[in-house]
Amino acid sequence: MRHVVKAFKRLKEQDFRILNAIERGMAHYMYVPVQEVARLSNYSENYVLTKLKFLNSLGLVQRRLGAYPGFILTSRGYDCLALNALVKRGVLAAVTLKPIGVGKESDVFEGLTPSGRRVAVKFHRLGRTSFRKTRRYRAYIGERKHISWLYQARLAAEREYTALTLLFPHGVSVPEPISWNRHVVVTSIIEGIPLYMKPELSDPLEVFYSIIENISRAVIKAEVVHGDLNEYNVIVDSDENITIIDWPQWVPVHHPSANMLLKRDLLVLYRFFRSKYKLKDIGMEDMVKKYGLEEYICW
Numbered sequence: 001m002r003h004v005v006k007a008f009k010r011l012k013e014q015d016f017r018i019l020n021a022i023e024r025g026m027a028h029y030m031y032v033p034v035q036e037v038a039r040l041s042n043y044s045e046n047y048v049l050t051k052l053k054f055l056n057s058l059g060l061v062q063r064r065l066g067a068y069p070g071f072i073l074t075s076r077g078y079d080c081l082a083l084n085a086l087v088k089r090g091v092l093a094a095v096t097l098k099p100i101g102v103g104k105e106s107d108v109f110e111g112l113t114p115s116g117r118r119v120a121v122k123f124h125r126l127g128r129t130s131f132r133k134t135r136r137y138r139a140y141i142g143e144r145k146h147i148s149w150l151y152q153a154r155l156a157a158e159r160e161y162t163a164l165t166l167l168f169p170h171g172v173s174v175p176e177p178i179s180w181n182r183h184v185v186v187t188s189i190i191e192g193i194p195l196y197m198k199p200e201l202s203d204p205l206e207v208f209y210s211i212i213e214n215i216s217r218a219v220i221k222a223e224v225v226h227g228d229l230n231e232y233n234v235i236v237d238s239d240e241n242i243t244i245i246d247w248p249q250w251v252p253v254h255h256p257s258a259n260m261l262l263k264r265d266l267l268v269l270y271r272f273f274r275s276k277y278k279l280k281d282i283g284m285e286d287m288v289k290k291y292g293l294e295e296y297i298c299w
Contacts, residue, residue, distance in 0.1 A: 001109055002097055004079045007058040016084050017041050018051050019077050022061060026148060031070030078150050079123060082182040090114055091179040091186055095121050100190065105156070106246075111186065113178075120175060120190055124153040124160075124183040124248070153183035156248040161185050163224055163247035170221040173214045173243050190245065192237035195272065199236050204277035209287075210242050211269060216291035218244075219262065223253045229265035231272045253296060263297050 021040035025032030034052070038045045052071055055061045060077035064070040073081075086092040093114045100108040100120055111121040126149060157180055164177035164187065175187035193199050201207050211234055218224045226247060233246035251258050266288070273279045288294050 001079075001095065001099070001107070003059060004076050004083070005095060005097070007060060007076060008080050008083055010058065011080060011084075014043070015051060015055060016081065018043070018048060018055065019060065019073065019081050022071055022073050023078070023081060023150075026072060026150070029070065031064035031066075031072055034069050034071070037071065072148075073150060075125065075150070078153075078183060082123075082184040085181040086179060086184065086186065089179065089181070092119075092121065108190075110189065118189045119178060120187045122157075122160075122185045122187065124156045124185070126152040126156055150183065157183045157185050159250065160246070160248040163250045166222045166224055167218055167247075170217060172218045172222060173210075173241070174247070175243065175245060190235055190243055192235040192241075192243065195231035195234045195236060198276055201236070201240060201277065203240070204273060205279055205282070207236060207240055207242060208269065208273045208277075208279065208282070211244070212266070212287060212291050214242065214244055215262075215265065216293055219253055219296055220292055225251050225253060225255070225258045225262045226265050227251050227257075227261045230268045231276075234269075259296065259298055262293070266293075266297075 018037060018041050021037045022032050024040050025036045029036065034045055034048055037052070038048045041048060043051075052061060052063075055077065056063055056071075058076070060074055060080060061071045062074050064072070083092065083095065091113065093112050093116075095109050095111045098110045100110055102108070105124060105126055107123045107125060109121050109123075111119045113119055161177055161180040164174055164185075167174045168176055175190055178186040178188065180186065215226070215229070218226065224247075226244065227249040228246065229244070233244065235243040235245060237243075251261060255261075266284070270282060270284055274282065288297055
């Protein structure tokens with residue numbers, strides 16, 4: 001992020017216009033020819049080449065060494081485009097270099113709005129996992145034969161933001177959605193540590209039931225199934241309040257796989273609490289009935 005922020009400060013409107021032209025061209029080309037960049041940006045080829053050399057020096061584009069000169073965006077270039085849009089929209093005033101979390105498929109940093117509110121700025125990074133794996137487990141990618149890492153990340157961000165807008169109004173304990181652009185989602189700040197770090201809990205059973213209650217609210221009121229719930233995406237704060245994060249793999253309750261995914265979400269957490277917190281008095285089927293989930297799960 002340090003390199004992204006440093007590059008962002010050096011960019012002018014013309015630079016963003018050329019980055020945007022490459023982004024548009026990537027829908028049709030593996031590497032976008034210089035002539036196409038010039039056409040889409042409405043600049044001369046000579047001017048575009050000069051700017052592309054500058055953008056390449058900042059690490060925002062990558063040049064193809066082949067039969068024709070062509071360029072693609074790097075993740076840094078995509079970051080700059082998203083940040084520029086969010087700044088212009090009045091959502092962000094700054095992104096600090098303080099990371100909130102770094103995972104296999106995202107980086108989260110603290111940011112500030114123009115009013116000074118602290119927010120979480122999440123950059124989706126699906127390219128860190130294998131292409132086959134993302135295609136196998138991401139239903140939202142569909143049957144596209146050619147899809148870039150950047151576009152996969154954009155789809156993930158869009159789906160996550162959609163899920164949060166469905167969940168938050170129903171009182172599900174998720175980050176408040178503020179805005180999104182491309183592969184970046186801006187939400188309220190998230191305090192606490194993830195369950196996998198095994199925080200000391202005064203009442204582990206109560207925390208477990210709180211998670212299940214929120215899953216129930218998500219399913220029954222918002223008609224949303226998380227689809228990838230585990231100890232890595234449940235945050236617990238100092239008062240033992242929970243927040244459920246990472247929603248790009250959600251499915252609606254009427255999805256053919258919703259039953260299987262909901263059951264898996266519950267069993268993963270059930271096994272984690274039994275193993276890590278030595279809880280032995282949890283009746284899985286009784287719990288499902290208690291929280292009104294029996295009609296959504298077939299044992």
